[in-house]
Amino acid sequence: MDSYKIADILEEKHPEPSIPLNTPVQLKFRELLIPFMGALTPIYVPGVAQRLLGDESVDYFRTTRHKDLGMPLDDYGKQKAPGAFERAEPFALAITALLNETPSGPFFLGDSVSYTDIIWAAILLFFKRLGNDHYEEVLRRTGDAEAHVRLLDALSPWTGRDD
Template identity: 40%
Template sequence: MSSNQYTFYDLASRSPGSTWTPNPWKTRLVLNFKGIDYNTRWLEYPEITPELENHLPPNEKFPRYTIPAIITPDGKYMMDSRPIAEYLESKHPSPSLHLDSSIVDQVDALWWKYMGAIMPIFLNQVPKRILNDASLEHWYRTRKAFVGMSVEELEETKGGEKAWNEAEPVLREATASLKQTEGLFFLGETISYADFIWGSVLLFSERIGPDFFEEALKRTGDAQVHLDLLNAVRPWSV
C-alpha cells in the first residue's frame, strides 16, 4: 500500500463483482467523490471477523464486525460508514460532504425505515441473487438467528405486498424531500452526504434486480426524481 493509499473492505458478490449492499456503497461513493486513492479488498462474510478482530473492537450490536471498513494510510483500522465518512471529511475536507446539514440525519432516518421495511424481502433474495457460495451458510445461519425464523419464512409471512406497503410512505417522504428544492439533490444544487445515503438505497435496490427496483420506483410517487439523483451520483459508483 502506497503512503497515501487507503484500503477499503467491501463485500464480495457474484459477477459483476461490484459493490452491492448500501453501507459499503456510502463509503465507495465518498472515496470516489473526494478523489481519494484506495484499493478494494473483497471479503466473503465468514472472512470479516478474522480479518478485523485483531485490529478493531467489536460492535455492541449484531453483527460484531461489519463492512465497510477501511485501513488509513497510517495503518489505522476503522469500521462503519458514518464514522468513516466523518474521518474522510476531516482528512479530505474538499469537496465537502456537508455533514453538518440537518438533511443528512433526516435522510439517514429514512434510510433506516426503508431498509427495515424491505428487510423481509431482501434477506431472502440477496443469497439467491447476489452472494457467492462461500457466504451462503453464514448468511442463512446468522440471519435466522437475528430474525428468529428462516429468511424463506420471513419473506413468506412478512414480505411481498405487506413489505412494500410499509416501504411506500418512506419512499414518498424521500420524494417530497427531493422535490422541496430546485435541483437534483436534497440540498438543491449542492451535493451532500445525504445524496450518498439515499443513493446507496437506489443502487442496492437496482442491484437486487429489475423487478425489485421497478417496484421501489413505482412506490415513490415520482420515479424520475430518484432516477435523476441516481444518475447524478452514478459517476462515483465505479
C-alpha cells in the same frame, strides 16, 4: 454499519472537496431511511441470499440470519415480505418530498452533492443489484421515479463502475 462515523472521519482528514455532512436534510433523511429499510428488510435480506451471494458465502449468511431471525431465511421472507413495499411507501414518499424540496438541482441540496445523496443512491443501487423487479417497485413507491433517476444520473461519475 458505521458509514456515518466513517464519513465524519473522511471529511475531517480530507476536507477538500467537502461533502456536506449532518445537514438538516440529512437528519430528516435518516429519520425516514431507518423505517423505510426496516419495512423492506423481509425483501432485501432474503434477496441477498437468493440473488447476490456466491456459494462460498450463502451458507454462512443463511445460518447467521436464521439465528438473528429465529427462523429460516426463506420462511422469514415468505411470512414477512407480503405488504413490505406498502409499509415502506409512506417513507419513500417522504424521501421524495425531501428530495424535491430544492427544485434547483437533482440533489437533496439542489445543485450540491451531499452525503445524503450518496446514501440514497447506494440504497437505490443496492435494490437495482437485487433485481430490476425490486428496483422498479422501490421507484414506483417513491411517487416520482424520475426524480430519483435524475439523482442517480447526476451521481453517475461516482457510481459508474459496476464491478
